[in-house]
Structure formats: C-alpha cells, structure tokens
Amino acid sequence: MSQHADAATLIFPAVNDAALAYLNAARNRGERVVCAASVANEDMAAAAGTLYRLPSIHDADFAAQFLALADAQAVTRVLCPVSTVHAFMVRLLAQHPGLQLIGESPVQQQIAAHRALMARAQRLMPLIDLCSDEVGLLSLREVAGVLRQASLIYGESNDDKLAAMMGIFADAPAGDVVEIGSLMGRSAFVLLYLAWRYRIGPVLTIDPWAAADCAQHDSPEALQHVTDEWDYEVLSEGFMINLVPCRAGDHAHLRLPSAQAFGVYDRRDPVLSPLGARVRYSGRIAVIHIDGNHDHAAVQQDCALWLPHLAPGGWLILDDYVWAHGDGPQRVGDALLHGQAGRIERAFCCGKALFVKLRETGESAVNT
Numbered sequence: 001m002s003q004h005a006d007a008a009t010l011i012f013p014a015v016n017d018a019a020l021a022y023l024n025a026a027r028n029r030g031e032r033v034v035c036a037a038s039v040a041n042e043d044m045a046a047a048a049g050t051l052y053r054l055p056s057i058h059d060a061d062f063a064a065q066f067l068a069l070a071d072a073q074a075v076t077r078v079l080c081p082v083s084t085v086h087a088f089m090v091r092l093l094a095q096h097p098g099l100q101l102i103g104e105s106p107v108q109q110q111i112a113a114h115r116a117l118m119a120r121a122q123r124l125m126p127l128i129d130l131c132s133d134e135v136g137l138l139s140l141r142e143v144a145g146v147l148r149q150a151s152l153i154y155g156e157s158n159d160d161k162l163a164a165m166m167g168i169f170a171d172a173p174a175g176d177v178v179e180i181g182s183l184m185g186r187s188a189f190v191l192l193y194l195a196w197r198y199r200i201g202p203v204l205t206i207d208p209w210a211a212a213d214c215a216q217h218d219s220p221e222a223l224q225h226v227t228d229e230w231d232y233e234v235l236s237e238g239f240m241i242n243l244v245p246c247r248a249g250d251h252a253h254l255r256l257p258s259a260q261a262f263g264v265y266d267r268r269d270p271v272l273s274p275l276g277a278r279v280r281y282s283g284r285i286a287v288i289h290i291d292g293n294h295d296h297a298a299v300q301q302d303c304a305l306w307l308p309h310l311a312p313g314g315w316l317i318l319d320d321y322v323w324a325h326g327d328g329p330q331r332v333g334d335a336l337l338h339g340q341a342g343r344i345e346r347a348f349c350c351g352k353a354l355f356v357k358l359r360e361t362g363e364s365a366v367n368t
Helices: 017-028 042-048 062-072 083-093 106-130 140-151 159-171 186-197 232-242 258-266 296-309 328-339
Strands: 008-011 032-037 051-053 075-079 100-102 176-180 203-206 251-254 285-290 310-318 344-350 353-358
Touching: 008 017, 017 032, 017 042, 032 042, 042 051, 062 075, 083 100, 083 106, 106 140, 106 159, 140 159, 140 186, 159 186, 159 285, 159 310, 159 344, 159 353, 176 186, 176 258, 176 296, 186 203, 186 232, 186 285, 203 258, 251 258, 258 296, 285 296, 296 310, 296 328, 310 328, 328 353
Parallel strands: 008 032, 008 075, 032 051, 075 100, 176 203, 176 285, 203 251, 285 310
Antiparallel strands: 310 353, 344 353
C-alpha cells in the first residue's frame, strides 16, 4: 500500500536523454517522479536520487514487480522513452486502467518531428525565393537540414531571419563572410554552410566572449544584468563544439572586440582555424552579419570600421533592427539607408534584421 499522498509519474526505462529531460522538467513544475530501469545507469541514478531496478520486460515476473513498484510509489502515469518498452506497455497497461501511459511512442515522436520540420522548411521556401534576386540552389531537404542543425544550437536568430540569409547568398559576390557577435554559433553555422554551398569565400567570426564588451549600456537595466548570467568560457567552448561538424579549413575565429579584430583583418593577417590551418582573407567582404553590442555607439563603430570593405553587390545583415530593448541598430540602419541611398540596390527587414545589398556597380566602399 502506498504511503505517498501525491501521485507520481514513473519513467521506465529511465536510461536516456529523453528520460532525463522529462525528469528535470517535471521537477521544475513540482511533479513527483519515480525512475526505474532494468540496467544500471549511474548518471540517471545520480540525477533521480533513486533508480529502482526492475527485471526485463521479457521476464515472467516483470508485470508483478512493475505493478508492486507502481502501487508502493502511488504511480498513476507511466512514461516509456524507449520504443520497444512503449509498445509493450501499451498492451500491459490496457489491462490496468488505473495507470495511464503518457506521451507518444519515440517512433511516432520522430515521425511527427520530421513532418513538422519539413512543414517549417516548406513554409520558408517562398520567403527564401523572395529574398533572392537569383534562382537559389537550396532544395527543400537542404533548407530543412539547415533549420534542424541550427535549432540544435542556442541562439536568437529565428526561422524568418535564417530564411532571408539563405536567400541572399544566392546572389552574393565572391569574398569574405564576416560575423561580429557569434554567441554559441547558430548564425555562424548557417553562414558557414551557405558560404561553402555557394562558394563565396572563407568565414571570419568575431566575439570576445567577455562581460565588459557585452554590457548594453543603452538598454533597460533588466537587460544589462542578463550578461551576468553567462559563463563566457562556456560560450567560447560551446561555440567551438557546435561548429565541429562544419568544415574547419575555411573558418577562423578572433576572440577579440570588434575594433581589435578589424585591425587584424585590415592588415590581412592570416588567422588560425580551429584545427590550426592558416585562413587568409581578401579584405573584400561579400556578406557581413553585425550582431555585436547593440549600443548605438558600438553599432556605429562596427559599421564605420567594417562596411568600407563591403564589396559591390555585397550584403549587410544588421541584426535587431527591430528590437524591443533599444534602438541602436535601428538608428544606425536608418542613417545608412538615408545617407547611402544612391549606393543601395535592395533593402528589407526580415526576422527583425535589416538586410541591405550594395549596387553591383560603382564604388565598393560604404562610408558611415
């Protein structure tokens, strides 16, 4: 007879990431969880506090021991994050209406997730075409693949912004691809893939991962304290780990403030890739993504330093042109749109970012 007044959810078998994710989420919402498995799992035992041992579902006494544990722990819900066990439990729990099997089978979850991903990609295809002057090379599967991999990386670039990025690369000129402000690499991954796919040129990412450089002094006080949460060494390491699957020979990172990184770039100094290869840059920027400090003075400095290297036909992506926490990017973007109108071929806002393309003929430099 159970001594627990509150009903519990039993995770069985508690042996994988899905089990751990449910355990952590349940604790955050105050749900009591019991974990059990048929094999030892030190990590899960440490996370759960207690990992009850049950026999294999193929053992003759499994049902009796399972039901005894459920009764002792006041279990009313059962989560099975392993497909074979889920299928077994569908049949077993049909005979015990007091126990509810929650969640779809892992197989059905994968099918649903894949269909949802393909629907996301299909929705974005017209937007990608709209943002491009040329016929794009990306297939529906490639778009879905970019979205899936980008979604695995922490970041704030949304689907619409990523779609616009996929669109503009179709008609970007050859040259360097530069990103100022990388966080953990979501947009950097997309830039790396697109630069390779369209044979644009090497990618240079820049982020100092330092609290002093990230402080947004023009923004509300609440936002200024967000930077205190980060462990900047975790950001740096996470960025490098997230980009391991990407080609390393055509990408380098400078862990410097934007102005110092510009000095390296302007001198045409080669920069070491994560694997130690020397990456050389032409000084001719095809696409630049400015997503560093959003204070007006910082955005203005980034544009003043880097945009004179933007090639004819090149693209500027100015992040957070529409931003709830300040107007630094918008003020700089508006000044550029008005002051350089004669040198701009296209400009539009998508996913809160401003996209600006220079005319393909005329002066290459943009003075801000």
